[in-house]
Amino acid sequence: MSVERIPFGLMPDGRKVYKYIITNNNEYSVHILTLGATLNSFIAKDKNGENLDVLLGFDSVEDYLELSDYQGATVGPVANRIGGASFDIGAKHYELVANEKDVTCLHSGGEFSFALWNAVVVDSDAVEFGYTSPDGQGGFPGETSVKVIFSLKDDNKLTIKYEAVSDRDTFINLTNHAYFNLKGYGNGTILDHTMQINAEKYTPVDEMSIPYGRNDSVEGTPFDFRKPVMIGDRIDDDNEQLNFTGGFDHNFCVSGEIGELRPCAETFCAESGIKMNVYTTLPGVQFYAGNFLNGTAGKKGVPMEKRSGFCLETQYYPDTPNKPDFPQCFFKAGEKYESETVYGFHTAGGSDNAQ
Ligand code: GLA
Secondary structure, three states: OEEEEEEEEEOOOOOEEEEEEEEOOOOOEEEEEOEOOEEEEEEEEOOOOOEEEOEOOOOOHHHHHHHOOOOOOEEOOEOOEEHHHEEEEOOEEEEOOOOEOOOEEEHHHHOHHHOEOEEEEEEOOEEEEEEEEOOOHHHOOOOEEEEEEEEEOOOOEEEEEEEEEEOOOEEOEOEEOOOEOOOOOOOOOOOOOEEEEOEEEEEOEOOOOOEOOOOEEOOOOOOOOOOOEEHHHHOOOOOHHHHHHOOOEEEEEEOOOOOOOEEEEEEEEOOOOEEEEEEEOOOEEEEEOOOOOOOEEOHHHOEEOOOOOEEEEEEOOOOHHHOOOOOOOEEOOOOEEEEEEEEEEEEEOEOOOOO
8 A cells, every 4th residue: 555646747837747646455546646636546356357547537737737538636626517608596696607509508617626735644555635725716606615535455446535614604526537547548449348327217408408497217228237238239229318419318216315425336347357336325327428639639549539537527417406305415604515436346256246
């Protein structure tokens, strides 16, 4: 078990960016940047015992700042989309950054994802990242202090714990936007992975990817992942929801009790033998199949082609601030936001069933 810190580059204003590497006793490692509290690499073992990097990402600060589609980034203060880029708190109306088609607020305009975070090593297997968002940034009320603690233990589970508190009443919805490829970055698409999601319901969206505000049953739809399904078998089905989003890019309502760490999803790649189990305390998970990736060159110059990575972004549902019937992510001034998400890795033979 060890934590190492190495220089990664410089911000445009000259501040230093570091990479922290946590390595466990099985030689699995996670590489995390102080830029965006970003997961840069995750090295797992395949069925032949070879190292595989299962995360998409970039090799330089410049590439992250110029080319990123949120690869591995921490997202906040409010992840996913907010319709009309606005919300109300009491009688007050807040206009937010409208960074998608000038209409929608997506991932809060990237504030947390492209900020420089502080980091401290808190254990032989854990690093804590911190960032304070100024009041009014991106239109969001409150000075909000955030902590994200990453740890990697010998059970090969990457745990991410989030905490945040604001000095004003506000909405908080944090996630990580890692794109995984369990065949290894650069080894093709994720269409041959099987996906299982522990959800009876999902939140259908309009053409702008904003939920209608209702939870629909997955039964009889391409969104039924209650049993493992090969992603490629359904992603191009002629279905209005899939046509709106160009493939899976939807929020699923994770079954079980919100606030409890419970199974969320399980993804498996037969070629590498790697299985990933996701657990979360949060109400939902966005399964995004990397439909907008378009060949941008990432680590070692390897292109990130369409659908060469998938995201399982644990979260409150998209547009929650405008959807009173969704589980709420409203926090009073001084009230603490807390959540936990775990990504656990196994190689063929290991088991950890999400059902
Ligand atoms: C999210 C969204 C996608 C896409 C990516 C960023 O996960 O759901 O539609 O915008 O971020 O490219």
